[in-house]
Amino acid sequence: METMQLLPVKTNAILPVSRNNNLGYTPNIIDITPLVERPLEKGKAKHFIESNTQEVDIFHLKNECVVPVFSKDNELTISHPNFIETVWEASNKFFPNERFLEPDIRVSHVIKGRIPEAIHKPVNQLLDRDKTIYYERMAFCFEIPSIHEDIEGNRLNLTIGGVRAYNHENLYSKKGVEKFKVFIGFKNLVCCNLCVSTDGYKEEIKVMSIQELFKAVITLFQQYNVARHLHLMSSFKDSYLTEHQFAQLIGKSKLYNCLPNPIKKSLPSFDFGDNHINAVAKAYYNDENFKIEEGANAINLWRVYNLFTTANKNSYVDNLLDRSLNATDLTAGISKALHGDNEYKWFIE
Known part of the structure; x- marks a missing residue:
């Protein structure tokens, strides 16, 4: 995938380039x-x-x-x-x-x-x-x-x-x-x-x-x-969780806040509460856009990521962006765990 590049403000310009070079906009100088x-x-x-x-x-x-x-x-x-x-x-x-x-x-x-x-x-x-x-x-x-x-x-x-x-x-x-x-x-x-x-x-x-x-x-x-942000998100669609691994993720997420402090401190941060996790579990089967596909035995991480960011929309205002970032970190960490990294392995093993 070709990338999109943002130039620093000192250049007084933005040079967008999409994968197909078809952003389809007409330049329009906007006054402040x-x-x-x-x-x-x-x-x-x-x-x-x-x-x-x-x-x-x-x-x-x-x-x-x-x-x-x-x-x-x-x-x-x-x-x-x-x-x-x-x-x-x-x-x-x-x-x-x-x-x-x-x-x-x-x-x-x-x-x-x-x-x-x-x-x-x-x-x-x-x-x-x-x-x-x-x-x-x-x-x-x-x-x-x-x-x-x-x-x-x-x-x-x-x-x-x-x-x-x-x-x-x-x-x-x-x-x-x-x-x-x-x-x-x-x-x-x-x-x-x-x-x-x-x-x-x-x-x-x-x-x-x-x-x-x-x-x-x-x-x-x-x-x-x-470019790096888009590449990261695009990579989520190429990694999959089996139903067993997704169930492990839901169960471990619920256990996280009950862990003894020494164990919790040894794990990556996880900012979602029980209500969010319940919403993710329900959406796994019912979300109109991101549920597991009928007949499939695995769900890709792009869908999992969006299940978490959808649940995050029910956060209080002052926690919204922190949890948005945490959803990105969690999904990226699980993707690495699927390929042998240990940092987020606890959530799906």
């Missing part, structure tokens, strides 16, 4: 107008996360939500819309000729308040203008459909996004570094599962300003090896 002011192409109705989240748009976040502050010095945090627009601007800088879809924004854990003038009002007398809200947790992503690949009939669009969770900040202190999660990877359009790799994910970006955040996002884009 604030997201809320610019019409965008609508994405699909499916979402990359479900769980207890709800869909919102950038207008709602900018105009109908308050911004939390660090209480000891009353300094503003970097708001959710600031975060989204900063990643959006960095993406436009790095990919100046590409076509972007509208961000899919999901929020959870609403924090309700009221304006000072309404402090003493009974709840049943509160007007809409008296109430304030913000969301403790927010995740977003947007696709770049002009950069894509196909694996086993599944179209994958290059996708960029991030997570912000105020529960990971100490808002009762003075302003300090703020933490963000950002990724660049792919979305499987069959199911909207996110495909995340080690070099395309920064699990904790610590910054003091939007400018620092912008630079950190650009650095992440520069270090991401899209």
Whole structure:
């Protein structure tokens, strides 16, 4: 398979090359107008996360939500819309000729308040203008459909996004570094599962300003090896688990969190809980797109990988990307174990 190459931002260009050299896009320079002011192409109705989240748009976040502050010095945090627009601007800088879809924004854990003038009002007398809200947790992503690949009939669009969770900040202190999660990877359009790799994910970006955040996002884009990521995922379709090995994987996954600490520390990290494992087991026979084929006695790792990333869509926002990466590491490790490597052998032996 010929590969796709992303050039560093210093070249002011993106040179995509697909396996068939048929990305099929028309170059279109996109200015960095604030997201809320610019019409965008609508994405699909499916979402990359479900769980207890709800869909919102950038207008709602900018105009109908308050911004939390660090209480000891009353300094503003970097708001959710600031975060989204900063990643959006960095993406436009790095990919100046590409076509972007509208961000899919999901929020959870609403924090309700009221304006000072309404402090003493009974709840049943509160007007809409008296109430304030913000969301403790927010995740977003947007696709770049002009950069894509196909694996086993599944179209994958290059996708960029991030997570912000105020529960990971100490808002009762003075302003300090703020933490963000950002990724660049792919979305499987069959199911909207996110495909995340080690070099395309920064699990904790610590910054003091939007400018620092912008630079950190650009650095992440520069270090991401899209060709290596696609090659890894494509290789999954060539390795298979027998039904016995898949059953071992499910059973060992359930045992993992019950292991004594010394044994657990000797094994690779496994971040999925019982509810996720139950969903994977059920989907093995029932998933519309990735179940084992009728009459087959083995399932390939591309399908197994997508069973895990589908189950991950029921994670909380702040765990979503960590588990997305863990699904990649787990599948890659099992693939190596099938060819004699010992690191992940425990999961299938």
